[in-house]
Amino acid sequence: xxxxxxxxxxxxxxxxxxxxxxxxxxxxxxxxxxxxxxxxxxxxxxxxxxxxxxxxxxxxxxxxxxxxxxxxxxxxxxxxxxxxxxxxxxxxxxxxxxxxxxxxxxxxxxxxxxxxxxxxxxxxxxxxxxxxxxxxxxxxxxxxxxxxxxxxxxxxxxxxxxxxxxxxxxxxxxxxxxxxxxxxxxxxxxxxxxxxxxxxxxxxxxxxxxx
Amino acid sequence: xxxxxxxxxxxxxxxxxxxxxxxxxxxxxxxxxxxxxxxxxxxxxxxxxxxxxxxxxxxxxxxxxxxxxxxxxxxxxxxxxxxxxxxxxxxxxxxxxxxxxxxxxxxxxxxxxxxxxxxxxxxxxxxxxxxxxxxxxxxxxxxxxxxxxxxxxxxxxxxxxxxxx
Numbered sequence: 001x002x003x004x005x006x007x008x009x010x011x012x013x014x015x016x017x018x019x020x021x022x023x024x025x026x027x028x029x030x031x032x033x034x035x036x037x038x039x040x041x042x043x044x045x046x047x048x049x050x051x052x053x054x055x056x057x058x059x060x061x062x063x064x065x066x067x068x069x070x071x072x073x074x075x076x077x078x079x080x081x082x083x084x085x086x087x088x089x090x091x092x093x094x095x096x097x098x099x100x101x102x103x104x105x106x107x108x109x110x111x112x113x114x115x116x117x118x119x120x121x122x123x124x125x126x127x128x129x130x131x132x133x134x135x136x137x138x139x140x141x142x143x144x145x146x147x148x149x150x151x152x153x154x155x156x157x158x159x160x161x162x163x164x165x166x167x168x169x170x171x172x173x174x175x176x177x178x179x180x181x182x183x184x185x186x187x188x189x190x191x192x193x194x195x196x197x198x199x200x201x202x203x204x205x206x207x208x209x210x211x
Numbered sequence: 212x213x214x215x216x217x218x219x220x221x222x223x224x225x226x227x228x229x230x231x232x233x234x235x236x237x238x239x240x241x242x243x244x245x246x247x248x249x250x251x252x253x254x255x256x257x258x259x260x261x262x263x264x265x266x267x268x269x270x271x272x273x274x275x276x277x278x279x280x281x282x283x284x285x286x287x288x289x290x291x292x293x294x295x296x297x298x299x300x301x302x303x304x305x306x307x308x309x310x311x312x313x314x315x316x317x318x319x320x321x322x323x324x325x326x327x328x329x330x331x332x333x334x335x336x337x338x339x340x341x342x343x344x345x346x347x348x349x350x351x352x353x354x355x356x357x358x359x360x361x362x363x364x365x366x367x368x369x370x371x372x373x374x375x376x
Binding site (some may be wrong): 014114 | 348
């Protein structure tokens with residue numbers, strides 16, 4: 001039996017609305033939340049946006065009011081990084097809105113747009129997280145070390161009892177461990193959230209281009 | 212705004228067969244069909260402002276529906292598990308021998324890849340290869356090659372199923 005022999009029958013069968021779809025109104029469907037990958041990224045971006053603004057405001061407030069110079073520099077640095085991230089988020093969000101409106105574009109174009117957008121979002125998210133590591137660790141250690149006000153007064157006892165090379169070794173081990181943890185954790189987290197979608201989009205594009 | 216929404220809903224109503232076709236082709240569980248139906252309607256509404264009437268509304272809706280269904284990855288694992296039972300279970304009784312052939316072919320179509328399903332759907336609607344290629348973004352020759360492969364695949368799958376009966 002060939003496909004063409006059953007063409008008409010199959011077409012008719014596919015056109016039949018399933019029982020639950022018959023009573024489903026278009027009006028209702030227009031006002032339901034989206035479950036698409038774009039919707040997922042959009043939600044994630046809005047959440048990042050809000051959290052980022054809260055963090056920037058909080059850090060700026062504490063940086064302005066603190067009497068510790070080192071801590072103030074540290075917090076202002078976070079404010080600057082936060083503002084850069086906000087700018088990147090805003091740009092990505094605009095791109096997302098543009099892609100969202102082209103739902104009726106050519107399939108290949110649509111798949112390419114979605115793939116590029118998702119990859120860009122994952123890449124920027126990863127880069128920003130990685131950029132925070134040196135700020136969190138090395139920068140804070142350096143500022144704490146050089147800012148006399150920032151050091152606790154009881155430090156003299158500790159520094160006398162512990163050899164400097166041990167302190168350096170522990171610090172380096174801590175930095176390495178923390179960096180590796182954040183690196184692999186972020187990779188795993190992004191892979192869990194968006195990895196499957198990226199793989200699926202890539203496979204679809206490969207299949208479409210396959211000769 | 213209100214009138215635009217009403218106009219849009221009216222257009223959707225007139226072309227709702229397209230949405231039903233895509234939902235039936237890509238989803239097997241009734242709840243998944245419902246989800247996809249809502250998603251296609253929503254995506255069409257979001258993109259409606261960009262629809263300038265350069266192409267027919269039906270062509271544009273085909274694109275939206277296929278783009279949405281193909282990039283809709285939700286509950287995929289659950290779906291694969293349900294393919295056999297749901298596709299076999301939903302097919303109505305058409306006759307006897309004739310129905311058997313139909314069931315086999317219908318089941319074989321259900322197992323095609325997402326891209327192949329899109330091509331099959333447009334082919335079933337008698338769209339010329341040029342138009343299918345315009346929708347998918349590949350050349351008409353490429354569509355023809357893929358269509359031949361799909362036909363062979365379907366024939367083989369149908370034969371495989373008939374031998375297991």
